[in-house]
Amino acid sequence: MKRRRLPKSLPAVILIVEVLIRIAAVIIVPPNRRPTAAMAWLMAIFVAPIPGSLFFSLFGTTKLPKERLEKQQEINDYILDTTAGLDRVSKTKTWPKWFKSVVELNRTLGAMPLVGGNDAELLPDYEESIASMTAAVETAERYVHAEFYILSRDETTKPFFEALLAAHRRGVKVRVLYDHISTIRSPKGRATRRWLRAAEIDFHEMLPFYPFRTKWRRPDLRNHRKVLVVDGLIGFMGSQNMVDPSYNTRGNIKRKLQWKDLMVRLEGPVVAGVNAIFITDWYSETDDLLSREADPIRVVPSDESLDCQVVPSGPGFEGENNLRLFNALLYSAQERLVIVSPYFVPDDSMLFAITTAAERGVKVQLFACEVADQAVVYHAQRSYYETLLRAGVRIYLYEKPVVLHAKHFTIDDDVAVIGSSNMDMRSFSLNFEVSLLVRGKRFVDSLRRVEDSYRSRSHELELDEWLKRPVRSQVLDNLARLTASVQ
DSSP, X not given: OOOOOOOTTHHHHHHHHHHHHHHHHXXXXXXXXXXXXXXXXXXXXXXXXXXXXXXXXXHSOOOOOHHHHHHHHHHHHHHHHHTTTTTOOOOOTTSOTTXXXXXXXXXXXXXXXXXXXXXXXXXXXXXXXXXXHHHHHHTOSSEEEXXXXXXXXXXXXXXXXXXXXXXXXXXXXXXXXXXXXXHHHSTTHHHHHHHHHHHTOEEEEESOOOTTTSOOOOTTOEEOOOEEEETTTEEEEESOOBSOTTTTOHHHHHHTOEEEOOEEEXXXXXXXXXXXXXXXXXXXXXXXXXXOTTOOOOOOOOTTOEEEEEEEESTXXXXXXXXXXXXXXXXXXXXXXXEEOSSEEOOHHHHHHHHHHHHTTOEEEEEEESSOSOHXXXXXXXXXXXXXXXXXXXXXXXXXTEEEOOOEEEXXXXXXXXXXXXXXXXXXXXXXXXXXEEEOHHHHHHHHHHHHHHHHTEEEEOHHHHHTSOHHHHHHHHHHHHHTTOO
């Protein structure tokens, strides 16, 4: 049998196609994109035009479908209308001079107001945090709104699920949201979905990715939020997923990895803001806009009550709300800045803000992990350490095998941020996140004690030590850093 010969003109056709792809890339890629990201994409396409352009078509845009963006704008308008007047807090002399402008920035970008009269309790212990959320669900009389990036019914979380079921059976309206891909990829994710169906609890998957059923979008967009609201009176938010601290994976169990997180329990008017996050995501997935008008507002009667502002972010917003907030705070810090982030891969603007803070005399500290669960992010993060150390930033690596997964930072003595957002470009551009801005010395003091506990179990990285790391590690770090730009 004779082999078919390829047409002699095929190489010329491929060459013409590759040239056209390169020309098109120069026109399509740069607009509305960071220069570093545009250059990374252009390099990928110019080196390998056909596979590079296919990869760009899959992962080159962070935009959601038009219908979903319109929903986000609709819910923003709704929040602005229903929270008018709630942002009347006492602007006392204790406010830092720069604080008002940061609050206005958040209100403009994310629609949420700053509200006073709140109380907050930090929950740094993993199992105690689940126990506190379980106890809150057990008191529910009207509704429970639970939203987690990863939702897994396992031995550690089973009491929480049993509380959901008991609430449902006594007539409480239980609504559950979880990120589709991240939960289903979890070892017990599919079993959890089957359990919710059998229990007849109303649940939906966030950002479901079924490419043959729905309109196409970038497949790695995620809803990374973790919130729980009970009756509009008690709210929880932070970094912790509803899953065993090992995440139930064989690799983590073999390496004895355990996640350490930080949640905050809230009471007061800010709970309505936390609930608005759930309402936004529920509406996005179901077209059902839940009413908030019947929720009571309980103001915490205390001279030390906290001013709080919920800050949503994600690809549904035009701007990178969390990055803008973080940078504004970094430039506002005057004396002390402590950052805790398991995945620290800043863009240029944040790197400049942090190093500038250290160079102008602010005492800057960064807590990261000695061990990591994501190799590429781990090495990309390490590529920034030399620059940070030379600028005067003190870096503390939390001892292995614990993965310090908490996400928060404190600014001077009166302002803090806590939430689900990492300080990396995935959290800035690709993930739906939620952060909480808090003004109040007693809350900052509580976070300082948590930071002190981290410090007692961390190794401080010195510049001389870091410069002596193996060449192989340096190469891996620098290669991983290149991938961070391709967003």
